Amino acid sequence: MATHDMADAANLLVIDRLTKRFDSGAGLFAPRRSMTAVRDVSLGVSRGSVVGVVGESGCGKSTLARLVLRLLEPTQGTVHFDGVDLGKLAPRDLRRARRRMQMVFQDPYSSLDPRFTIEQVVGEPFAVQGEALPPGRIAELLDQVGLAGEIARSYPHQLSGGQRQRVGVARALALRPDLLVLDEPTASLDVSIQAQIIKLLQDLKQDLGLTYLFISHDLGLVRYFCDRIIVMYLGAVVEELPSPSTEPRHPYTRALLDSTFSPDPGKRRHLASLTGEIPSAFNLPKGCAFAARCSRASSRCLSERPTLTTHASGHRAACFHPIVADEKEPS
Amino acid sequence: MGLLEVDRLSVGIGRLTLLEEITFEVDRGEILGLVGESGSGKSLTALAIAGLLPLIGARVTAGAVRFDDTDLTRLDEYRLRKFRGRRIAFITQNPMTALDPLQPVGEQVDVVARLHLGLPADVARSRTIEILTQLRIPEAATIYRQYPHQLSGGMKQRVVIAMALAGEPDLIVADEPTTALDVTVQAQIIHLLTSLVRERGLALVLITHDMGVVAQCCDRVAVLYAGRLAEQQGVRSLFAAPAHPYTHALIDCIPKDGMARGSLTGIAGSVPSVAHFPSGCRFHPRCIGRQSVCEASVPAATALPGGAVACHFPLNGDARHG
Numbered sequence: 292m293a294t295h296d297m298a299d300a301a302n303l304l305v306i307d308r309l310t311k312r313f314d315s316g317a318g319l320f321a322p323r324r325s326m327t328a329v330r331d332v333s334l335g336v337s338r339g340s341v342v343g344v345v346g347e348s349g350c351g352k353s354t355l356a357r358l359v360l361r362l363l364e365p366t367q368g369t370v371h372f373d374g375v376d377l378g379k380l381a382p383r384d385l386r387r388a389r390r391r392m393q394m395v396f397q398d399p400y401s402s403l404d405p406r407f408t409i410e411q412v413v414g415e416p417f418a419v420q421g422e423a424l425p426p427g428r429i430a431e432l433l434d435q436v437g438l439a440g441e442i443a444r445s446y447p448h449q450l451s452g453g454q455r456q457r458v459g460v461a462r463a464l465a466l467r468p469d470l471l472v473l474d475e476p477t478a479s480l481d482v483s484i485q486a487q488i489i490k491l492l493q494d495l496k497q498d499l500g501l502t503y504l505f506i507s508h509d510l511g512l513v514r515y516f517c518d519r520i521i522v523m524y525l526g527a528v529v530e531e532l533p534s535p536s537t538e539p540r541h542p543y544t545r546a547l548l549d550s551t552f553s554p555d556p557g558k559r560r561h562l563a564s565l566t567g568e569i570p571s572a573f574n575l576p577k578g579c580a581f582a583a584r585c586s587r588a589s590s591r592c593l594s595e596r597p598t599l600t601t602h603a604s605g606h607r608a609a610c611f612h613p614i615v616a617d618e619k620e621p622s
Numbered sequence: 623m624g625l626l627e628v629d630r631l632s633v634g635i636g637r638l639t640l641l642e643e644i645t646f647e648v649d650r651g652e653i654l655g656l657v658g659e660s661g662s663g664k665s666l667t668a669l670a671i672a673g674l675l676p677l678i679g680a681r682v683t684a685g686a687v688r689f690d691d692t693d694l695t696r697l698d699e700y701r702l703r704k705f706r707g708r709r710i711a712f713i714t715q716n717p718m719t720a721l722d723p724l725q726p727v728g729e730q731v732d733v734v735a736r737l738h739l740g741l742p743a744d745v746a747r748s749r750t751i752e753i754l755t756q757l758r759i760p761e762a763a764t765i766y767r768q769y770p771h772q773l774s775g776g777m778k779q780r781v782v783i784a785m786a787l788a789g790e791p792d793l794i795v796a797d798e799p800t801t802a803l804d805v806t807v808q809a810q811i812i813h814l815l816t817s818l819v820r821e822r823g824l825a826l827v828l829i830t831h832d833m834g835v836v837a838q839c840c841d842r843v844a845v846l847y848a849g850r851l852a853e854q855q856g857v858r859s860l861f862a863a864p865a866h867p868y869t870h871a872l873i874d875c876i877p878k879d880g881m882a883r884g885s886l887t888g889i890a891g892s893v894p895s896v897a898h899f900p901s902g903c904r905f906h907p908r909c910i911g912r913q914s915v916c917e918a919s920v921p922a923a924t925a926l927p928g929g930a931v932a933c934h935f936p937l938n939g940d941a942r943h944g
Binding site for chain 2: 347348453509515536549550551552553559560566568
């Protein structure tokens with residue numbers, strides 16, 4: 292894989308061949324084991340765009356989010372933010388760089404300190420940066436995320452799930468960042484509230500010129516919200532779609548799409564598209580990680596690991612037998 | 623005449639009324655979807671059917687839950703046990719909490735058949751392996767001996783379904799059975815439940831917040847909002863022409879293919895808590911079509927072809943999307 296898009300100044304974030312391995316310590320009964328949560332992931336996020344990272348549990352999407360903000364140290368690879376290699380920054384400079392990149396977490400119930408008032412929650416980033424809180428900033432932030440000013444003196448338990456997630460967004464916006472990493476920001480909310488939060492994020496992006504890295508398990512939502520889509524399976528990128536309407540070439544992306552239930556009773560599917568489940572990341576097969584569940588798998592898929600190959604501009608898939616548009620041509 | 627008839631069921635805790643006059647029925651070979659946001663009363667309805675309201679200090683205050691012509695709300699605990707787990711089975715959201723971590727999963731399925739059908743241990747055991755195989759669990763005899771922590775989420779949920787089937791039930795009440803699972807596994811479990819209903823002639827009450835799941839497998843749908851029934855219809859007419867603005871809004875919350883950015887707006891506000899139910903139609907503060915009468919009086923249920931809607935201004939044919 293080339294270090295694609297690397298030199299492109301349009302990219303606010305460039306992730307290059309990022310790998311994270313976790314080692315589990317040997318216990319009384321357990322031998323030392325290691326698993327690669329993220330393997331050799333490269334991607335660029337251009338300014339003002341929304342890049343979606345989609346996959347099921349264990350695909351490494353949340354680890355990737357933490358690597359981007361350097362909440363975790365990568366085993367290999369680099370993260371460049373606005374041209375600066377975050378791995379080369381001293382702790383103090385890293386803290387300064389983090390002002391410009393913030394995260395919104397999945398669960399607004401556990402990501403807000405229950406003993407803090409909303410005012411304290413939203414003002415905390417200033418305290419962390421050792422700065423005075425600009426007067427009126429809390430009210431302004433609450434207004435930006437559609438919350439009434441009175442909420443400032445409430446505690447998290449007094450708010451609904453949707454309100455809490457708005458507080459999470461307000462806290463992320465406090466220091467006027469350029470990039471938000473959104474890690475499943477709506478996964479624990481009702482669909483009605485999910486739609487509200489997505490609308491809010493779209494409006495904020497427009498008004499504040501933000502760039503998003505959006506992590507989700509929901510391909511339907513990612514296709515609605517994102518400009519480009521990265522599909523991950525067991526730690527590796529299996530496909531990159533240049534636009535939400537691009538037809539998938541990787542059988543896993545196809546299966547994810549087929550597993551998304553359409554809210555239309557006229558379009559019923561009668562067969563589950565995929566059998567089996569995701570194998571353990573501690574015990575990865577030698578070849579393609581998806582081969583055991585794939586109907587197109589050949590003996591080559593079991594012995595050799597496919598790498599990302601470009602099919603069209605910006606469209607890459609890691610598959611020896613990609614799906615062809617009308618499925619009549621030989622693959 | 624349905625196998626299960628929930629008839630003007632009201633449930634309360636102390637002086638609070640949590641569910642008000644809920645009415646629906648489900649017959650053999652049929653899947654009824656019970657939908658609504660969290661706090662709408664879906665799980666409470668399941669508890670009421672199971673006769674488990676005392677667990678949370680609640681009780682049935684009016685109405686009936688008739689199963690095969692027996693009103694379950696009038697049975698004592700001893701007689702209720704002849705139904706619960708035997709003729710009516712339950713599947714919960716999180717398979718981890720439904721399984722005992724200290725017992726091999728196969729034995730947990732055996733217990734149901736031994737208790738309810740009086741089968742001897744060896745017969746129950748081979749029957750369990752048979753059921754596990756029918757649920758497309760590979761190497762069922764090996765899985766039988768394993769403990770819950772050794773199984774994946776989807777496999778655990780299959781074991782819970784096997785426990786439900788072990789008593790040879792006529793009705794299954796499944797409360798968000800796939801919410802804790804990955805999307806590809808969710809699709810497998812939904813297809814599995816659907817084929818069980820079709821092949822064995824079971825009745826299924828499927829509780830879910832996911833309109834996509836409802837569209838894919840239910841025959842009829844009851845929409846709950848803040849403890850009341852908003853609308854009930856056949857699945858095709860419900861999606862083609864939702865009569866209640868709440869149903870319409872819920873359907874519109876799901877992103878569809880080719881939808882323009884920004885067209886997904888959600889439903890403003892959130893479900894009120896029991897202590898703060900609004901007057902009149904409980905949906906009125908969030909409803910885009912509300913008028914003064916909506917705040918003043920509770921809309922009565924009016925008949926639709928094959929259903930009912932409780933709204934002062936049900937959406938007419940033009941406003942319904944096709």
